[in-house]
Amino acid sequence: MMHATTSTVLFGLDPLWLSTVLMIVTYGVIISERLNRSIIALLGAMLMIMCGLLTQEQAVAGIDFNTIGLLVGMMIIVSITRKCGIFEYLAIWSAKLVRASPAGILAMLAVVTAVVSALLDNVTTVLLVVPVTLIITEALKVNPYPFLFSQILASNIGGTATLIGDPPNILIGGQVGLSFNDFVLNLAPVVVVILAVHVVSMHLIWGRRMQASPELRARVMQFDERQAISDPRLLRLATLVLALVMSAFVMARTLGLDSGTIGIAGAALLLMLDNLGKSAEEQSAAVVKVFNEVEWITIFFFVGLFIVIAGVEHAGLLQLMADRLLAATGGDFTRTGMSVLWASAVLSAIVDNIPFVATMIPLIKSMGPAFGGSDALLPLWWCLSLGACLGGNGTLIGASANLTVAGIAERNGIPFQFARYTMIAFPLMLVHVAMACVYVWWRYF
Amino acid sequence: MKPDPDNLCRSVMSQPPIVLKPTDPLLSALQAMVHHRVPALPVAESDGRYVGMLPRSRLIALAMPRVLRLEDAQHPLSRLQGGFIQDTLANLQERIDAVADDPVSRHIDPEVPVIGPDSTLMNAMLYLHRQRNILPVVEHRQLIGIVSVWDVLARLGRIK
Numbered sequence: 001m002m003h004a005t006t007s008t009v010l011f012g013l014d015p016l017w018l019s020t021v022l023m024i025v026t027y028g029v030i031i032s033e034r035l036n037r038s039i040i041a042l043l044g045a046m047l048m049i050m051c052g053l054l055t056q057e058q059a060v061a062g063i064d065f066n067t068i069g070l071l072v073g074m075m076i077i078v079s080i081t082r083k084c085g086i087f088e089y090l091a092i093w094s095a096k097l098v099r100a101s102p103a104g105i106l107a108m109l110a111v112v113t114a115v116v117s118a119l120l121d122n123v124t125t126v127l128l129v130v131p132v133t134l135i136i137t138e139a140l141k142v143n144p145y146p147f148l149f150s151q152i153l154a155s156n157i158g159g160t161a162t163l164i165g166d167p168p169n170i171l172i173g174g175q176v177g178l179s180f181n182d183f184v185l186n187l188a189p190v191v192v193v194i195l196a197v198h199v200v201s202m203h204l205i206w207g208r209r210m211q212a213s214p215e216l217r218a219r220v221m222q223f224d225e226r227q228a229i230s231d232p233r234l235l236r237l238a239t240l241v242l243a244l245v246m247s248a249f250v251m252a253r254t255l256g257l258d259s260g261t262i263g264i265a266g267a268a269l270l271l272m273l274d275n276l277g278k279s280a281e282e283q284s285a286a287v288v289k290v291f292n293e294v295e296w297i298t299i300f301f302f303v304g305l306f307i308v309i310a311g312v313e314h315a316g317l318l319q320l321m322a323d324r325l326l327a328a329t330g331g332d333f334t335r336t337g338m339s340v341l342w343a344s345a346v347l348s349a350i351v352d353n354i355p356f357v358a359t360m361i362p363l364i365k366s367m368g369p370a371f372g373g374s375d376a377l378l379p380l381w382w383c384l385s386l387g388a389c390l391g392g393n394g395t396l397i398g399a400s401a402n403l404t405v406a407g408i409a410e411r412n413g414i415p416f417q418f419a420r421y422t423m424i425a426f427p428l429m430l431v432h433v434a435m436a437c438v439y440v441w442w443r444y445f
Numbered sequence: 446m447k448p449d450p451d452n453l454c455r456s457v458m459s460q461p462p463i464v465l466k467p468t469d470p471l472l473s474a475l476q477a478m479v480h481h482r483v484p485a486l487p488v489a490e491s492d493g494r495y496v497g498m499l500p501r502s503r504l505i506a507l508a509m510p511r512v513l514r515l516e517d518a519q520h521p522l523s524r525l526q527g528g529f530i531q532d533t534l535a536n537l538q539e540r541i542d543a544v545a546d547d548p549v550s551r552h553i554d555p556e557v558p559v560i561g562p563d564s565t566l567m568n569a570m571l572y573l574h575r576q577r578n579i580l581p582v583v584e585h586r587q588l589i590g591i592v593s594v595w596d597v598l599a600r601l602g603r604i605k
Contacts, residue, residue, distance in 0.1 A: 085526060088526070092529060131512045131525040132525065134510070134511070135510050135512060135513075135525070135527065135530060138510050138511070139530075219531070219536075222531040223530060224528075224529050224531060225529055226529075227526075227528040228526060228528070228529045230526050230528075408512075412512055413511065
């Protein structure tokens with residue numbers, strides 16, 4: 001879609017080339033990690049405007065509120081909810097359910113991590129579950145590494161199942177207009193199977209050889225999970241709001257609500273309930289604290305990225321790339337789907353998957369006419385989501401949850417090296433993506 | 446105008462009851478701290494070169510599960526409420542036993558601010574106000590004394 005703005009491009013340069021160069025440089029610096037990703041995304045975005053590739057209005061139109069609203073809303077809800085201790089409670093409760101046997105805990109914590117990840121973002125999930133895990137493994141005197149390794153994979157697998165579980169899904173759902181139900185109905189079935197395979201493989205690699213004496217297990221059995229609930233009133237409020245938000249997601253179509261609206265509305269409601277009856281000063285202190293916990297790096301990164309992509313889209317680059325991709329796959333739908341799945345898996349394992357997914361979305365959209373309308377594209381969205389989310393498990397830098405766990409581990413004196421992780425995780429990731437491949441092929445192609 | 450010497454740390458400085466050596470075992474440092482009832486002890490080489498401070502909060506932290514004692518500035522989320530853990534005194538003792546023979550140099554707190562004898566008194570007051578109980582006074586890398594809350598309070602209360 002060429003635009004009228006092209007005539008005002010700096011020095012009369014070709015907008016297609018200029019925007020391509022800007023995008024490549026932006027992505028290059030993001031991948032090199034020399035500069036915080038939010039800074040470089042914003043710089044790239046503003047250069048798109050200053051070079052005359054976009055007007056400010058077009059740039060703002062490129063920022064998808066559905067994505068930003070959902071992200072900010074969920075971050076606010078999570079930052080309030082996590083304080084009540086419910087997730088620690090769940091982790092301890094699940095460990096006691098298996099009589100504190102190390103192999104049982106290895107499996108249980110993977111399942112808990114996956115379920116929580118499906119409802120919260122992955123980084124928050126591991127930040128909540130990993131500290132409890134370290135307490136438990138210390139008490140049992142077992143090696144914590146397998147537990148942490150397993151939780152990284154479980155968090156990325158679980159996050160794949162829902163609209164709100166993983167940033168690529170938030171992006172896809174927000175920009176394509178797919179609902180919470182669409183994600184659950186199309187992705188959860190295969191995610192459950194992949195999670196089961198993950199739990200079994202963790203047991204075969206580590207779990208079956210793990211042991212702890214009855215005395216040490218008794219120590220974990222004495223943990224009082226009720227003590228983990230730090231604020232029962234907050235727990236009730238947060239459970240209520242989370243239940244409302246989830247029901248709104250499920251009934252989004254009937255209610256005629258977009259996910260961004262639901263996220264922000266839930267956040268505003270929880271903020272209100274949490275601050276009722278407080279003095280004006282206490283309220284502003286509490287609200288500032290919550291807003292400070294919103295991950296602004298991620299938000300500004302998305303804002304910048306959306307504008308950069310709007311720039312290349314206006315200049316016609318994405319249409320060009322889509323045509324090339326179609327030509328390469330001979331316009332074959334199955335081949336296109338498989339390419340999207342595997343390319344996103346491998347790329348997501350080695351670079352940040354957000355820029356990739358954000359670029360792929362308009363690119364896939366522009367293939368609509370070739371495959372008979374936007375509804376026909378649905379399977380491609382599932383391929384993109386499964387590839388990008390599951391691929392993140394491949395290496396330690398594949399997803400931010402991986403680095404978060406590695407960071408906590410290192411600070412606790414548990415070595416967590418890139419090579420050691422990748423040697424086991426990459427093959428497992430390939431197995432998971434192969435399962436996803438069989439699933440989409442069987443169901444959609 | 447010449448500075449009034451009374452507005453300098455020199456005017457309230459005192460000598461610590463004991464100075465630890467970097468190689469002293471942690472357990473003996475703990476015992477000395479309990480014996481003298483001080484909130485922290487300075488660590489210096491035998492030639493007087495300042496190494497760091499060992500605060501009692503470190504010893505309390507060492508008796509707890511490691512993940513609880515990490516102050517993770519990057520991720521406030523990972524700060525865990527550990528009230529559900531039912532550790533006994535014996536469990537805490539086990540953790541201290543494991544580090545009893547460590548040299549104290551391994552456990553000094555790198556965050557403790559250092560003041561000079563000619564730093565202003567107000568400078569020290571601000572640190573003491575921000576929950577530092579004892580400040581090492583260092584000149585030319587030599588530990589020459591301490592300023593503790595007791596030194597200041599004793600003067601304020603006109604206690605000789």
